[in-house]
Amino acid sequence: MQDLVGLSRSRKLCCECGEWSADAVLVQVIESGSGPGGLLYACRAPCAVICAGRHCAPDWLRAQYLDDSGGQAGEATP
Numbered sequence: 001m002q003d004l005v006g007l008s009r010s011r012k013l014c015c016e017c018g019e020w021s022a023d024a025v026l027v028q029v030i031e032s033g034s035g036p037g038g039l040l041y042a043c044r045a046p047c048a049v050i051c052a053g054r055h056c057a058p059d060w061l062r063a064q065y066l067d068d069s070g071g072q073a074g075e076a077t078p
């Protein structure tokens, strides 16, 4: 019983694989005009890295995951 409460509070639904992950990180903030929008989470790995490689990924997410890995996106290299 108390396990269910703990899980539902700490787990986030991964927007990439659709699984509930206890190790999810914020990957996108959906702005909705006024007030808070939606928050999208993904598994820290590999889903968050996949999200960061998408063209629609926010800059802060790219910086967090792609800079460290040496630009594995393979596009827009100077």
Ligand SMILES: [Zn+2]
Pocket: 014, 015, 016, 017, 018, 019, 021, 042, 043, 047
């Ligand atoms: Zn995932």
